Amino acid sequence: MLDQEGMALRAELFRLFEGPIDEPLDDDVFDSLARRIFQYQFTHNAPYAAYCRRRGRFPEDVAHWTEIPAVPTAAFKEVPLVCGDPGDAEAVFRTSGTTAGPERRGEHHILDLSVYHASLTPNFAAYLCPDGTGLPMLSLMPPVAQMVDSSLAHMISVVVDRLGGEGSGYYAAVGSGIDLEGLHGALERFTAEGTPVCLLGTTLAFVHWLDALRERGIRYALPPGSRLMDTGGSKGRRRIVQEDELRREYAERLGIPADHCVNEYGMTEMCSQFYDSVLRDRVRGRAGGVRRKVPPPWVRTRVVDPDTLAPVRPGEVGILQHFDLANLGSVMAIQTEDIGREVEGGFQVLGRAAGAPPRGCSIAMDLLLEAVEGLGR
Amino acid sequence: MTRLDAWHLPGVDAAGVREWTERELVDGLTLRTPVPEPAALARVIDHIRTARERSLAHRPVQDIVAVIDEAAARLQRPDDPRRALAERALPALTGYSPPMIRLILDRMLADWRKDALETLLEAEFGDPLVLDRFRPGPAGGRIRAFGPELAFHIFAGNVPGVAVTSLVRSLLVKAATLGKTASGEPLLPALFARTLAEVDPELGACLAVTYWPGGSAAPEEVAFRAADTVVVYGGAAAADDVRRRVPADTRLVVHGPRLSFGVIGREALREAEVERTATAAAYAVATFDQQGCVSPHAMYVEEGGEVGPRAFAERLADALARVQEELPRGRISPEEAATIHQLRGAAEFRRIAGADIALHEGPGTLYTVIYDADPAFAPSCLNRVVWVKPLPELGDVVNAVRPFAALLQTAGVAGAGDRLLDLAERLGRIGVSRVTDLERMPWPPPTWHHDGRGPLRELVRWTDLDE
Numbered sequence: 001m002l003d004q005e006g007m008a009l010r011a012e013l014f015r016l017f018e019g020p021i022d023e024p025l026d027d028d029v030f031d032s033l034a035r036r037i038f039q040y041q042f043t044h045n046a047p048y049a050a051y052c053r054r055r056g057r058f059p060e061d062v063a064h065w066t067e068i069p070a071v072p073t074a075a076f077k078e079v080p081l082v083c084g085d086p087g088d089a090e091a092v093f094r095t096s097g098t099t100a101g102p103e104r105r106g107e108h109h110i111l112d113l114s115v116y117h118a119s120l121t122p123n124f125a126a127y128l129c130p131d132g133t134g135l136p137m138l139s140l141m142p143p144v145a146q147m148v149d150s151s152l153a154h155m156i157s158v159v160v161d162r163l164g165g166e167g168s169g170y171y172a173a174v175g176s177g178i179d180l181e182g183l184h185g186a187l188e189r190f191t192a193e194g195t196p197v198c199l200l201g202t203t204l205a206f207v208h209w210l211d212a213l214r215e216r217g218i219r220y221a222l223p224p225g226s227r228l229m230d231t232g233g234s235k236g237r238r239r240i241v242q243e244d245e246l247r248r249e250y251a252e253r254l255g256i257p258a259d260h261c262v263n264e265y266g267m268t269e270m271c272s273q274f275y276d277s278v279l280r281d282r283v284r285g286r287a288g289g290v291r292r293k294v295p296p297p298w299v300r301t302r303v304v305d306p307d308t309l310a311p312v313r314p315g316e317v318g319i320l321q322h323f324d325l326a327n328l329g330s331v332m333a334i335q336t337e338d339i340g341r342e343v344e345g346g347f348q349v350l351g352r353a354a355g356a357p358p359r360g361c362s363i364a365m366d367l368l369l370e371a372v373e374g375l376g377r
Numbered sequence: 378m379t380r381l382d383a384w385h386l387p388g389v390d391a392a393g394v395r396e397w398t399e400r401e402l403v404d405g406l407t408l409r410t411p412v413p414e415p416a417a418l419a420r421v422i423d424h425i426r427t428a429r430e431r432s433l434a435h436r437p438v439q440d441i442v443a444v445i446d447e448a449a450a451r452l453q454r455p456d457d458p459r460r461a462l463a464e465r466a467l468p469a470l471t472g473y474s475p476p477m478i479r480l481i482l483d484r485m486l487a488d489w490r491k492d493a494l495e496t497l498l499e500a501e502f503g504d505p506l507v508l509d510r511f512r513p514g515p516a517g518g519r520i521r522a523f524g525p526e527l528a529f530h531i532f533a534g535n536v537p538g539v540a541v542t543s544l545v546r547s548l549l550v551k552a553a554t555l556g557k558t559a560s561g562e563p564l565l566p567a568l569f570a571r572t573l574a575e576v577d578p579e580l581g582a583c584l585a586v587t588y589w590p591g592g593s594a595a596p597e598e599v600a601f602r603a604a605d606t607v608v609v610y611g612g613a614a615a616a617d618d619v620r621r622r623v624p625a626d627t628r629l630v631v632h633g634p635r636l637s638f639g640v641i642g643r644e645a646l647r648e649a650e651v652e653r654t655a656t657a658a659a660y661a662v663a664t665f666d667q668q669g670c671v672s673p674h675a676m677y678v679e680e681g682g683e684v685g686p687r688a689f690a691e692r693l694a695d696a697l698a699r700v701q702e703e704l705p706r707g708r709i710s711p712e713e714a715a716t717i718h719q720l721r722g723a724a725e726f727r728r729i730a731g732a733d734i735a736l737h738e739g740p741g742t743l744y745t746v747i748y749d750a751d752p753a754f755a756p757s758c759l760n761r762v763v764w765v766k767p768l769p770e771l772g773d774v775v776n777a778v779r780p781f782a783a784l785l786q787t788a789g790v791a792g793a794g795d796r797l798l799d800l801a802e803r804l805g806r807i808g809v810s811r812v813t814d815l816e817r818m819p820w821p822p823p824t825w826h827h828d829g830r831g832p833l834r835e836l837v838r839w840t841d842l843d844e
Contacts, residue, residue: 050729072722079730306714307741319715335722337715351712 002112002329005040006083009033009328010115016298016325017118021126025297030325034065034300037325037332044083048331051075066302066311070321070335073269076106081331083111089329091116093151095268108151108268111329116271117158119326123296124159127275128198128229128262130283135225137164138171138186140201140209146174151268152231156200167195178209187220196225199254203230203246203263210249221255227279228256231264265293265349269334271326272299277346292346298325303342309335317341317350381466383563384410384587385570388424389417398588402469408564410588413596421585422555422603426527428582429553436580438508438549442494444577445545449489451572452482459568463537466564471535472708473666478537480704481665485538488823489545498549500824501833508550511842519842524550525628528836529604531591531619533611535561536665541569542823543608548584550836555600556586559610563588592618606630606836630835632828635670635786638677638754638778639815640800641689642771645792646682651692654791657815658763659696661789662744664819666707667759671787671811671819674757675764677774679792686767687735690748693765694737697744706743709760716758717742724749752777771796775803786828787811789818 002010012033016025024030039059042049052058052069062068071081076095080086089109096105110116125133137160147153160168167190171183190197201209206228213219228250247258259278266273274293281287295301303318304311312318320338327334339351380399382391389411396412411417433441452460460482467478487493498505502522504512511519528547532540540558544566547554558566566586574581589596591611601607601619606628609619616631623629639661645654661673676693678686721736724747728734733750744761752766754777768774771793778785785808793800801812810829811821826832 047726047729051725054725071726072719074719074723075726078723078726306709306711309718317711319711319718335718337712337719339711339715 002083003044005036006044006112006328009037009040010112013115013298013325013328014118017122019297021122021296023297030297030300031065033325034068034323034332035059035062037328038062038065038068040328041083041331045081045331047075047079048081065300065323068323068333070323070333071331072335073106073267073337076108076269077104080107080109082109083329091154092149093154093268094149096150106268108270108330110271115326115328119272119296119298120155120158121162123273123275124155125163126296127277127280127294128159128227129163130280131225133163134165135196135198135227136167136169136186136190137198137200138169138183140172140178140183140199140205141170142172142174143170152202152266155266155273159200164198172201172205178205178212180209180212183209184218187222191220191223194223196223196227198226199228199256201228201230202232204232206230206250207246210246210253213253219253219255225260226254226256227260227262228254229262229264229275231266259287263293265338267334267336269327269330270322270324271328272296272322272324274299274301274346289345290343290348292343292348294346295322299323301342301347303340303347304335306339314342320347320349378405378407380407380409381462381564382410382571383408383558383567385567385574385581386411386421386585386587387428387574387582388421402466404465404469406466406469408466408470410563413587413589413593415595415599418596418599419603422527422553422600425553425555425583425585426603428579429526429551432579433548433551433553433583436551438498438505438551441548441551441580442491442498444573444580445489445494445548446491447576448569448573449486451576452569453486459572463565463568467537467562468707470564471537471562473535473537474705474707477664477666477704477707481537484820485541488538488542493823494545494549497823497833501831508837511840514841518844521840521842522550522837523840524837525552525604525606527604528552528554528606528608529600530554530556530608531610531615532556532559532566533561533591533615534559534668536669537562537565539610540566543610544569544584544586546832546836547608548580550833552606552836554584555604556584557591557597557600558586558588560588560590591615597622601627608632608836634784635828636756636781636784637669637671637673637787637789637818638675638774638785639673639789639791639818640768640771640774640793641676641678641815642790642792642794642796643679643682644794646679646684646689648683650792651684651689652696654815655689655692655696656699657791657818658693658789659700660704661815661818662693662761662763663697663700663704663706666709667757667761667763669819671821672759673763673787673789673818674759675754675766677752677766677768677777679768679771681769682792686765687748690735690746690765691737693763694739694744694746697746697761698739701739701743706761709742713758713760714742717745717760717762720747720758720762721745754778754781771800772803774800775807779807782807785809787813787818787821789813789815791815 042059055069057069086109090113091110093108094105139156141153141156144153144157171179250256250261259282262276262279277294300323302321306319320336320340322334340347340349394411397409400408451457468475506512507522511521514520530543570584570586601623608630610632678689724736735748737746748765755764788804788809
């Protein structure tokens with residue numbers, strides 16, 4: 001539950017979420033709100049405050065939002081990072097991971113779902129539906145009732161409910177995977193009607209689906225205006241699909257051109273998401289720029305030196321840190337394990353540390369944990 | 378601009394190569410390898426097999442030892458042009474710092490000299506002449522060992538020298554030898570092969586080394602069909618892939634990734650000793666920047682000594698700072714650095730949540746020591762990140778590492794005193810293949826039963842002659 005200051009901050013955030021999505025906030029405006037939120041989190045989030053104290057960073061000394069200590073995402077696996085009592089959270093999102101392994105799953109406690117919902121909807125609409133909402137949304141993710149832990153399932157349920165048109169639905173279930181027949185019927189029907197659709201899912205789900213379509217020799221020519229949102233990269237080690245190869249397949253198999261394929265970049269530890277700007281650029285007549293992710297006005301992304309964590313020069317490769325004001329009830333400043341670089345008007349994600357292979361003959365940490373799980377079976 | 382030929386293919390002339398793969402390293406160095414065409418590779422294989430049949434199969438093993446010894450001796454000389462190239466190119470290729478590369482080269486080359494090879498042959502066969510002719514067997518009659526006709530080696534990883542050791546073993550048992558190098562370190566095996574061919578063209582004609590991207594079906598099919606023995610380095614996925622693709626009657630030797638750890642008893646924690654112990658532990662961690670299968674992920678430290686586990690972690694961090702001066706940590710990728718920050722952050726938050734943890738960090742990501750009172754084995758993300766865990770009794774380490782039994786390799790032990798034999802017995806039972814001291818931890822002797830098996834014996838078959 002948010003206290004009085006929390007409610008005041010929430011009200012300011014709601015105003016921000018309703019504002020123009022393309023106009024970055026003046027740094028002064030962002031800075032003053034960010035530092036108020038830092039003060040709020042320092043006061044109410046004890047583990048985070050302890051982390052800041054160990055770094056000698058106190059709200060009264062932080063002169064600019066860039067000095068706010070960022071929390072490594074791995075910390076969410078160790079301790080509830082929440083402004084208040086974890087038991088008061090309206091939802092707890094958990095990072096994916098197997099239950100059998102010794103690896104703990106990260107937990108993001110969401111004190112106030114209304115902040116989350118209010119931030120995700122306009123951002124999604126701006127980048128997936130810049131030409132107007134109301135398309136049927138077909139999800140390759142199971143309904144949220146089957147995946148209560150998943151922030152992605154939750155997000156998809158919100159956008160389907162709020163922005164999806166008639167005929168929206170879920171074409172996957174936990175345990176049985178993608179409902180190929182059901183999805184096939186729906187796509188044939190919408191194609192016959194000439195109704196463009198919006199497909200949503202993880203990149204891995206799309207890869208599996210495309211494999212199945214190839215095996216069966218099925219190809220769709222979805223009506224013009226159809227689009228898709230994929231997310232998460234193809235982390236499966238067996239078949240790593242390059243992004244451009246995947247987009248060729250989207251065009252070939254589904255009839256969705258590359259500028260209607262929007263990759264989402266999000267994480268359990270963050271309430272806000274980032275989207276490729278391709279579709280929005282195209283609709284607004286600004287196509288042709290480099291494919292990039294664009295932070296909404298209430299998020300600032302910094303690229304920092306992988307060794308020292310100092311900011312790098314524009315364009316240099318480094319670790320991504322996000323300052324997400326929508327993380328009001330947890331921690332705003334997040335240090336990821338993602339590698340990226342700043343580009344004109346946004347940033348690009350170049351890789352994720354998870355799954356980086358060892359260089360020598362020792363064993364990588366995640367492979368080791370995986371191996372032990374395998375041995376235990 | 379210097380172009381380095383990172384290949385040695387008997388019967389192939391650079392002028393006749395249609396297509397090259399080139400890779401730019403730093404300061405004007407370029408590495409090139411021919412794009413392998415299956416037909417050309419088949420010719421190379423024919424070439425080395427014929428050469429083996431003609432010469433190597435009939436040469437006394439002492440002869441082979443002498444040739445390898447001379448090749449290693451040349452690469453030991455600072456003024457040798459190939460040695461100089463290796464010192465210049467390997468830091469750029471592998472990321473290891475130049476002093477680390479020099480250390481690795483010196484240590485590895487010593488293993489390919491005559492004394493080391495003879496010791497290896499004797500350790501493996503007792504009477505190495507079984508490789509040359511029938512010799513009296515231990516139970517009467519005579520015995521004779523035959524190496525593969527063609528051994529195909531697939532290398533992985535970036536630790537220089539590992540691949541060459543594998544080639545040397547193969548040649549010692551008189552196999553025509555084809556090595557596919559790893560992208561992480563394609564150079565030293567080729568330099569070694571070229572040096573060997575210069576010392577003795579006849580032996581050099583039985584050895585081929587080149588690079589192609591791992592998993593390339595066309596050249597690998599050719600090699601899999603031709604080889605009677607395949608030696609694979611790499612992870613479970615790579616080994617599974619090879620297992621599916623080699624004919625069922627082909628002998629397959631797999632060296633997968635392995636896991637090592639340190640165990641430190643009270644005797645090594647006395648004030649007078651602890652400095653030495655910490656320094657040895659620091660070298661074990663720092664060598665290969667912890668990328669070696671012999672590199673420890675964790676140090677298990679016995680409680681009740683003059684210096685306790687928690688204080689030892691601090692000593693280890695100090696020692697790592699000193700070792701950094703002599704053997705600087707190499708270049709790591711942004712992903713690797715990001716993982717180090719995550720691991721540190723996770724440890725710090727666990728401490729905040731009340732766990733008994735102490736974190737010692739070097740500047741940037743140079744080294745990290747995490748004291749953690751939870752004895753459960755925790756893997757390191759490598760690049761000089763090491764856990765220190767307490768043990769009430771030395772022998773308790775066995776239970777701590779048991780969940781990882783199938784992956785265990787080296788235990789570096791200090792201060793076990795008269796408990797060493799018992800500890801080794803118990804570690805051996807669960808699968809540890811080498812118990813040594815911390816100083817020798819990074820440098821297994823050539824005679825080591827590599828991952829628990831005889832490095833030469835696992836390559837040969839026997840013929841018994843009853844008389």
